[in-house]
Amino acid sequence: MSDQTPSGPTVPEPRTPEPRIPDPRTPDPKVPELKTPDPKPLDPGTRERLTVLVTGASGFVGTEVTARLTAAGHTVLAVLHHNGDLVRNNGRGLAPGPGTLTRIAGDVTRPGLGLSGDDRRLAADADRIVHCAAVTDFGLPGGRYERVNVEGTRHVLGLALAGRTPLVHVSTAYVCGERDGIAYEDELEVGQRPGNDYEKSKLAAETLVRKAAADGLPVTVVRPSIVTGATRTGRVRDLKTVYPVLRVLTRGLLRTVPGHLDAVLDLAPVDRVADLVTEAATRFEDAEGRTLHAVGHELTLRDMSDVLAEYPSFHVPRFVPPSAFSARALPGRERPYYDRVVSLYAPYFRRRVRFDATRAGAFGHRPPAKGAHAYLRRLLDHCLATGYLGPPPRKGPHAARPDGSTHR
Amino acid sequence: MILTEERLQDLLDKSLAELPPDTEWAVTLEGSIAEGFGNPSSDIDFLLVSRRADDLPTMPSLLFVDGRRVEIRTRSVRQLAEQFREVERSAGRPAGISEDLLNRCQRVLHSHPLRGHALVEEVKALLPGERFRRITAHWWAHRARQSLRHALALQCLGESDEAVDWTRAALVQSVKSWAADLGETYLEPKWLSMQLDRAGRTDVRDRYWELESAAVPPGDAGAAHFHLTACLDFAEDLGLTDLPRRPERLTVARVAGVTTWQTGERVHVVRGRRDVFALGADAGGVWRSLVLGRPLPRVLADSAVTGVTDPGRIVAAFLRHGLVRLAWKGGGTVTPALPLAAPPGHVTPPPSTLQPLLSVGGAAVTGSRAVDLMPLPADRFAAAAMALVWSNVVVENAVEDLTGALRRGQHRVAELTARRAVHAALRGLFSAHGVNPLPADTDLVRRMELLPEGTVPIGVRARELLARGVRSAEDGDALRAELRRFIALVRGAVGADSFPLSFDSAYTWRATLQLGHDWLRMGAHLGAELPIEEARDLLAGNGAQPHPAR
Numbered sequence: 029m030s031d032q033t034p035s036g037p038t039v040p041e042p043r044t045p046e047p048r049i050p051d052p053r054t055p056d057p058k059v060p061e062l063k064t065p066d067p068k069p070l071d072p073g074t075r076e077r078l079t080v081l082v083t084g085a086s087g088f089v090g091t092e093v094t095a096r097l098t099a100a101g102h103t104v105l106a107v108l109h110h111n112g113d114l115v116r117n118n119g120r121g122l123a124p125g126p127g128t129l130t131r132i133a134g135d136v137t138r139p140g141l142g143l144s145g146d147d148r149r150l151a152a153d154a155d156r157i158v159h160c161a162a163v164t165d166f167g168l169p170g171g172r173y174e175r176v177n178v179e180g181t182r183h184v185l186g187l188a189l190a191g192r193t194p195l196v197h198v199s200t201a202y203v204c205g206e207r208d209g210i211a212y213e214d215e216l217e218v219g220q221r222p223g224n225d226y227e228k229s230k231l232a233a234e235t236l237v238r239k240a241a242a243d244g245l246p247v248t249v250v251r252p253s254i255v256t257g258a259t260r261t262g263r264v265r266d267l268k269t270v271y272p273v274l275r276v277l278t279r280g281l282l283r284t285v286p287g288h289l290d291a292v293l294d295l296a297p298v299d300r301v302a303d304l305v306t307e308a309a310t311r312f313e314d315a316e317g318r319t320l321h322a323v324g325h326e327l328t329l330r331d332m333s334d335v336l337a338e339y340p341s342f343h344v345p346r347f348v349p350p351s352a353f354s355a356r357a358l359p360g361r362e363r364p365y366y367d368r369v370v371s372l373y374a375p376y377f378r379r380r381v382r383f384d385a386t387r388a389g390a391f392g393h394r395p396p397a398k399g400a401h402a403y404l405r406r407l408l409d410h411c412l413a414t415g416y417l418g419p420p421p422r423k424g425p426h427a428a429r430p431d432g433s434t435h436r
Numbered sequence: 437m438i439l440t441e442e443r444l445q446d447l448l449d450k451s452l453a454e455l456p457p458d459t460e461w462a463v464t465l466e467g468s469i470a471e472g473f474g475n476p477s478s479d480i481d482f483l484l485v486s487r488r489a490d491d492l493p494t495m496p497s498l499l500f501v502d503g504r505r506v507e508i509r510t511r512s513v514r515q516l517a518e519q520f521r522e523v524e525r526s527a528g529r530p531a532g533i534s535e536d537l538l539n540r541c542q543r544v545l546h547s548h549p550l551r552g553h554a555l556v557e558e559v560k561a562l563l564p565g566e567r568f569r570r571i572t573a574h575w576w577a578h579r580a581r582q583s584l585r586h587a588l589a590l591q592c593l594g595e596s597d598e599a600v601d602w603t604r605a606a607l608v609q610s611v612k613s614w615a616a617d618l619g620e621t622y623l624e625p626k627w628l629s630m631q632l633d634r635a636g637r638t639d640v641r642d643r644y645w646e647l648e649s650a651a652v653p654p655g656d657a658g659a660a661h662f663h664l665t666a667c668l669d670f671a672e673d674l675g676l677t678d679l680p681r682r683p684e685r686l687t688v689a690r691v692a693g694v695t696t697w698q699t700g701e702r703v704h705v706v707r708g709r710r711d712v713f714a715l716g717a718d719a720g721g722v723w724r725s726l727v728l729g730r731p732l733p734r735v736l737a738d739s740a741v742t743g744v745t746d747p748g749r750i751v752a753a754f755l756r757h758g759l760v761r762l763a764w765k766g767g768g769t770v771t772p773a774l775p776l777a778a779p780p781g782h783v784t785p786p787p788s789t790l791q792p793l794l795s796v797g798g799a800a801v802t803g804s805r806a807v808d809l810m811p812l813p814a815d816r817f818a819a820a821a822m823a824l825v826w827s828n829v830v831v832e833n834a835v836e837d838l839t840g841a842l843r844r845g846q847h848r849v850a851e852l853t854a855r856r857a858v859h860a861a862l863r864g865l866f867s868a869h870g871v872n873p874l875p876a877d878t879d880l881v882r883r884m885e886l887l888p889e890g891t892v893p894i895g896v897r898a899r900e901l902l903a904r905g906v907r908s909a910e911d912g913d914a915l916r917a918e919l920r921r922f923i924a925l926v927r928g929a930v931g932a933d934s935f936p937l938s939f940d941s942a943y944t945w946r947a948t949l950q951l952g953h954d955w956l957r958m959g960a961h962l963g964a965e966l967p968i969e970e971a972r973d974l975l976a977g978n979g980a981q982p983h984p985a986r
Contacts, residue, residue: 334961337695340726346953357946418727
């Protein structure tokens with residue numbers, strides 16, 4: 029894909045009738061049964077002040093969602109695992125307002141999120157739950173994904189079902205697994221093979237959410253793709269996911285990568301993702317029952333190669349067909365970078381998948397502005413400016429600075 | 437004025453008499469004589485002004501009257517008004533005002549009416565003189581800043597002689613800005629001495645001439661620096677602002693359409709998807725050290741870490757060739773222009789004449805500091821390189837097939853396979869010399885005339901081999917041995933590291949494929965033709981070695 033082509037997914041017309049989250053035929057015995065008779069009445073739009081419980085409120089997306097909710101005058105109950113500051117993507121501390129922010133110590137890996145009695149009562153009054161908490165790092169032991177992403181979602185569902193509190197569940201577009209073609213928002217389990225343990229856990233979590241929906245829980249699922257820096261500045265708080273890969277590749281630490289030049293990476297600016305999650309929470313009546321792709325700029329590996337080539341100091345990896353790639357044949361100095369970093373992202377370099385965002389569009393989430401190349405440049409420029417990419421920053425004064433000072 | 441009113445009226449009468457009778461014109465004298473400058477050989481420039489609605493031609497009529505060259509231009513009031521409006525519109529961004537437009541306005545505003553005084557004065561009133569002074573002063577100041585920034589950059593880059601020339605350009609531009617603000621808006625620097633005399637500030641005039649005539653010994657960076665500082669001080673005293681005192685505000689910035697492609701150790705830089713520059717080892721090292729968007733001093737400090745001597749001069753070459761640009765923080769791209777000249781733009785050096793031009797590992801270069809322009813456009817350069825890699829694969833493949841055919845006594849098969857190997861070797865030879873697209877296989881030996889004379893023996897040998905038949909095992913063994921010698925001959929012509937690669941191990945096979953992928957990456961970017969579809973299969977599909985390593 030190039031700058032000249034629309035960067036939003038090119039998809040057929042929406043299939044009708046517009047599906048809602050389907051009813052599974054077999055209920056999951058692990059999902060708690062509904063205890064309360066009626067769901068909370070839905071608020072007719074964003075003008076009403078809501079109380080929103082946000083898990084993962086200090087996370088990359090969670091902080092931005094929290095900031096948007098409080099900025100719109102809503103009250104956020106921020107479930108925090110650690111008692112740290114909420115730092116926004118722009119590096120500044122979150123200054124809530126005009127809405128209020130209440131911190132709640134909690135841990136999604138514990139039943140009832142490990143909330144204290146008082147906090148449980150607070151949570152019971154929440155109008156919405158936005159479940160952002162998840163581990164998104166790759167390469168962790170499988171049990172960690174199961175504990176946080178799957179069990180964590182099960183515990184959040186327990187909390188939501190207890191009060192029939194409408195839930196916005198933040199999933200990932202990559203629940204589509206290893207496949208080519210177009211992934212639709214209303215698809216979930218289509219016999220796909222998850223690309224890694226992270227995707228597997230998010231697929232399992234979303235399956236739990238759908239089952240809870242079938243049991244009557246009002247639910248919206250938002251599926252971001254790869255969450256990256258801000259649309260206009262490229263600024264990013266968390267240098268995770270694609271960032272370590274870019275670092276290894278552009279520094280020439282690994283020169284050969286298994287991948288297809290037409291494999292597609294979808295980079296979703298964090299502000300776009302947070303906007304959609306927030307909208308889903310505040311306009312829940314429009315979003316209920318829907319799954320929305322929060323996707324961004326599609327970039328093929330060839331696009332990436334072309335943009336990386338614009339930076340003299342960057343090495344551009346050679347992408348070789350996965351069938352021809354042999355990790356054993358890598359030079360010894362490159363092998364650790366493959367094993368520890370790039371191999372974790374291998375599915376992303378071979379997947380030729382595009383995400384249909386018709387439902388998100390119908391919900392009012394505009395497609396990203398054209399210019400996937402320009403967006404990638406902003407991400408790279410930001411990382412160069414901070415020294416994350418490029419040669420390490422020099423320390424101390426420039427000893428050999430050819431000053432050319434012209435002061436009197 | 438050096439000519440009396442009577443003399444001017446007489447020249448005008450005679451000039452108009454030579455033109456076909458037409459509209460009633462107002463006439464005004466423009467140019468150096470009207471400004472109070474000029475000499476006996478100066479042109480007479482008459483501007484004829486009409487209220488006609490239609491556009492009048494821009495080209496002047498040239499006459500010779502009483503031994504003087506007379507230029508007659510015609511403009512309608514509407515055209516002149518549009519000129520003034522255009523200058524007004526761009527007043528806030530002087531870079532957008534062309535020298536020609538400013539000059540046209542200046543000449544009208546400072547002209548001397550000869551006929552139809554009322555109309556001429558009506559036109560002049562369209563742009564008040566005071567306003568025009570400010571615009572012109574800003575225009576010159578903008579140019580002075582650009583030249584000074586460029587001079588400062590060149591000093592940092594170690595190009596002090598070049599910096600001195602740009603400092604001198606800035607000196608003229610600075611004093612022209614100052615003079616314009618006093619009403620001396622005549623653009624050409626030709627009459628600057630008279631403008632300075634007329635300005636009535638002997639201190640400024642004398643200081644200008646002192647700086648203008650200051651001797652700066654060639655290669656003396658200290659003297660160049662001192663001169664630049666003195667000129668900056670002078671410009672500041674003249675009232676120019678935002679002068680470049682600190683090089684930290686200069687940044688090395690990206691040029692759209694410039695990309696870097698490395699194959700093996702060779703760094704290739706493609707400009708505008710069209711021109712390929714091959715960098716020698718030192719130049720490549722300096723190029724690789726560039727982090728665009730960083731201040732120039734930091735870029736230079738980073739480049740110094742490469743250990744390359746005088747890296748700044750290599751960066752200066754990158755700038756000249758338009759591979760990077762300089763920007764002034766808050767001031768956009770530095771676009772220096774000599775007084776009354778367009779910005780020089782990017783330099784395109786003569787193309788490299790090295791032969792052979794290419795190896796599978798990259799383009800040949802003239803030296804370690806070289807920034808050599810390839811003599812063929814980028815897409816054909818990449819296509820030739822891919823064809824070269826592919827010919828290596830095919831040669832080796834064909835020799836293997838020949839061996840197999842001889843083992844089974846398949847003489848006809850062996851004959852054809854040997855020809856295939858010869859053709860592939862020739863394709864490699866042509867590709868290494870930058871020939872792309874390639875002639876048809878059957879024409880290759882006929883087209884040897886395209887290649888340097890030293891390759892003639894290869895053509896002779898190829899003809900012989902292509903005519904050879906295989907009737908027996910002995911014939912076949914002899915042919916195979918001669919084919920090996922032929923390949924060695926080609927190898928000798930194009931360089932041992934170029935052709936053919938040895939595929940006697942999995943390692944060398946993989947190395948070849950990797951180079952193939954490097955070139956494919958560049959070729960894909962440029963939309964270059966692949967040698968044949970099989971190459972894509974090999975490079976982008978199976979990728980497995982077609983024959984087991986021996």
